[in-house]
Amino acid sequence: xxxxxxxxxxxxxxxxxxxxxxxxxxxxxxxxxxxxxxxxxxxxxxxxxxxxxxxxxxxxxxxxxxxxxxxxxxxxxxxxxxxxxxxxxxxxxxxxxxxxxxxxxxxxxxxxxxxxxxxxxxxxxxxxxxxxxxxxxxx
Amino acid sequence: xxxxxxxxxxxxxxxxxxxxxxxxxxxxxxxxxxxxxxxxxxxxxxxxxxxxxxxxxxxxxxxxxxxxxxxxxxxxxxxxxxxxxxxxxxxxxxxxxxxxxxxxxxxxxxxxxxxxxxxxxxxxxxxxxxxxxxxxxxx
DNA sequence: TATATAATTAGCTATATATCTAAATATATT
DNA sequence: AATATATTTAGATATATAGCTAATTATATA
Numbered sequence: 001x002x003x004x005x006x007x008x009x010x011x012x013x014x015x016x017x018x019x020x021x022x023x024x025x026x027x028x029x030x031x032x033x034x035x036x037x038x039x040x041x042x043x044x045x046x047x048x049x050x051x052x053x054x055x056x057x058x059x060x061x062x063x064x065x066x067x068x069x070x071x072x073x074x075x076x077x078x079x080x081x082x083x084x085x086x087x088x089x090x091x092x093x094x095x096x097x098x099x100x101x102x103x104x105x106x107x108x109x110x111x112x113x114x115x116x117x118x119x120x121x122x123x124x125x126x127x128x129x130x131x132x133x134x135x136x137x138x139x
Numbered sequence: 140x141x142x143x144x145x146x147x148x149x150x151x152x153x154x155x156x157x158x159x160x161x162x163x164x165x166x167x168x169x170x171x172x173x174x175x176x177x178x179x180x181x182x183x184x185x186x187x188x189x190x191x192x193x194x195x196x197x198x199x200x201x202x203x204x205x206x207x208x209x210x211x212x213x214x215x216x217x218x219x220x221x222x223x224x225x226x227x228x229x230x231x232x233x234x235x236x237x238x239x240x241x242x243x244x245x246x247x248x249x250x251x252x253x254x255x256x257x258x259x260x261x262x263x264x265x266x267x268x269x270x271x272x273x274x275x276x277x278x
Numbered sequence: 279t280a281t282a283t284a285a286t287t288a289g290c291t292a293t294a295t296a297t298c299t300a301a302a303t304a305t306a307t308t
Numbered sequence: 309a310a311t312a313t314a315t316t317t318a319g320a321t322a323t324a325t326a327g328c329t330a331a332t333t334a335t336a337t338a
Contacts, residue, residue, distance in 0.1 A: 001153055001231040008150040014140055031315060044297055046316050065305050065314045080223040092140040170285060183327055185286050204284045204335050
């Protein structure tokens with residue numbers, strides 16, 4: 001029973017469903033791309049990914065400093081649920097919007113994504129400061 | 140997306156899974172029988188049933204003061220998930236234990252069940268008081 | 279109509295969880 | 309070895325939820 005609860009709990013968060021939908025769309029995404037898609041902190045994304053890893057819905061591999069995530073197609077017995085879920089997710093407005101965002105993200109160099117995320121981290125979210133920072137980064 | 144979240148959240152509680160398993164076993168149970176099975180308060184049971192009703196996993200009908208609950212076999216599109224779930228639940232230790240408990244409950248007159256539940260409600264949970272109460276009920 | 283009863287809703291509380299910043303870890307570069 | 313970087317973990321906090329008692333609602337009975 002505990003595994004069933006873990007599975008359904010894992011699927012009870014909108015960002016985690018978005019992750020699954022994104023990994024269905026692109027078979028392999030790295031953490032920074034997922035952070036970019038979700039628009040939440042790296043820490044939160046990592047936590048969500050950890051939950052999905054724990055129940056076996058996704059798996060991961062390292063490529064240097066990069067960590068890639070994929071849907072886990074083996075070694076679990078809830079393919080019936082995930083097949084159904086993926087169909088359902090495909091039709092939702094949020095996931096459709098994500099699809100467009102993902103196109104941009106996949107067209108962007110990861111280094112650029114990370115640079116942007118790093119920048120955001122070290123600067124407070126003040127509009128004037130952000131403009132100054134962007135000007136500084138450009139020069 | 141909201142409906143998916145509601146569905147998975149509804150399935151993320153062990154007592155609600157037990158309700159589903161019980162309704163798979165016996166096609167029609169009334170609230171007091173479910174209260175008896177779960178061993179939680181009537182209010183808590185009612186709340187769980189309300190959540191399952193809301194997502195359409197179960198439906199209900201009234202018979203005087205009695206309210207009966209059944210699995211909802213129509214008008215929803217997650218049969219693929221619930222079929223799988225029912226199979227999975229069948230194999231869990233908790234549900235197997237519940238199966239025995241349900242046999243007793245189904246063999247007991249509902250009036251007796253309710254009388255017992257009412258009795259429990261109006262008396263504090265003191266061991267000596269419970270013994271006295273049981274002795275009183277027996278006589 | 280008053281009383282009894284099964285069930286539901288309201289309100290409160292303890293516990294679980296999503297989110298964040300900071301710190302730590304793993305890997306790469308100088 | 310020091311520094312940089314991607315990611316994860318730790319710790320704190322706001323929000324959500326399971327459980328309870330009390331109050332209310334819906335139905336039955338006297």
